[in-house]
């Protein structure tokens with residue numbers, strides 16, 4: 286029973302000294318760990334700027350949470366500091382996240398407004414895109430010197446802005462049709478979609494990729510050093526038991542080598558300790574945190590990251606994977622996909638499309654495929670497996686807006702899978718009627 290006369294909030298936090306360092310990217314670290322090679326490449330690429338030559342364009346790529354943005358900001362600040370001390374005119378814009386802009390117009394407008402005073406901002410509409418580009422060129426020419434524009438998540442750049450930004454902008458000085466004659470523009474593009482460059486036109490590709498810097502995942506030791514730094518700032522002294530940071534580091538290294546995930550584990554483990562009024566964060570809190578975070582991540586896939594057709598394909602692959610005796614072959618995944626799409630009132634796409642969705646899921650690391658020879662019959666087929674625990678995936682699907690696509694007897698089948706009792710469980714033939722008996726799709 287809550288005592289109504291007593292305020293239930295605690296007045297102090299005995300676990301976290303500061304939470305912000307663990308939070309989503311709102312904290313700037315003073316030190317960058319284990320990125321010496323990448324920093325050196327960056328410095329090399331931008332050295333020209335400091336002595337007044339035109340900047341190179343730089344393309345930075347690698348998976349999520351491996352320090353691309355943190356390193357870029359660190360290098361940016363050092364560059365600005367040096368340019369200022371040398372009296373070399375330099376203006377740096379960004380990182381600006383392209384994901385926040387739906388059109389070329391919106392993105393250019395926001396850049397123009399970065400240069401302008403609050404009482405002179407461009408409106409959200411009212412000009413042609415060409416005109417707002419002219420405004421941008423005018424602003425750039427007015428500040429003069431070198432202008433570096435840093436675009437984060439450049440794979441999300443509005444399609445109508447690709448050519449203008451990634452090709453025209455860096456060569457504006459040479460183009461007689463722009464008002465730029467003095468200023469020199471350099472572009473830094475950051476992306477975690479490695480396929481993004483492949484789809485660019487060759488001329489755009491070579492412009493953007495003048496200098497490329499690849500960031501790989503961190504290993505467990507590297508993650509440990511990085512997480513240690515954040516944990517020191519975030520937790521009160523003596524609160525973290527010795528093996529907590531190594532555990533969080535080992536887990537994140539096993540998954541994706543991603544710092545953000547490690548920080549989330551530490552935060553969640555601390556919250557569990559705080560909820561229990563414990564004095565220290567223990568291994569048990571950390572394991573529980575790891576578990577929750579894994580499930581939350583899968584839920585995020587369903588709710589945010591995947592399109593509805595990708596989500597249905599992911600679910601169908603999971604169902605095919607846990608089915609006894611069935612291999613998750615493409616044909617089978619398609620059958621299950623059509624059933625759950627139909628029963629949950631969603632559009633059923635063609636079988637050909639499934640290959641595309643499976644490919645996309647595979648790129649995101651959610652499914653893995655293996656090619657199988659069909660023996661004497663000849664030919665090959667692909668079988669799939671899910672990379673996360675199927676029980677977690679089903680759990681997340683049930684909590685998500687796809688719960689109506691999950692067959693009603695899924696737990697029964699999952700239990701057979703978990704208990705490895707597949708032999709006792711007779712799957713029906715592939716004909717759709719019997720399939721409906723195995724999977725109760727309502």
Ligand SMILES: Nc1ncnc2c1ncn2[C@@H]1O[C@H](COP(=O)(O)OP(=O)(O)OP(=O)(O)O)[C@@H](O)[C@H]1O
Pocket residue numbers: 309310311312313314316317318319320347348349350351352353354355356476477511544545
């Ligand atoms: N080497 C490092 N030293 C210190 N902090 C780091 C390091 N690498 C990453 N971080 C921290 O980890 C978090 C995630 O890093 P960052 O945002 O740079 O990743 P990213 O590669 O840009 O990811 P995304 O592609 O998702 O934007 C940030 O809080 C960042 O400060």
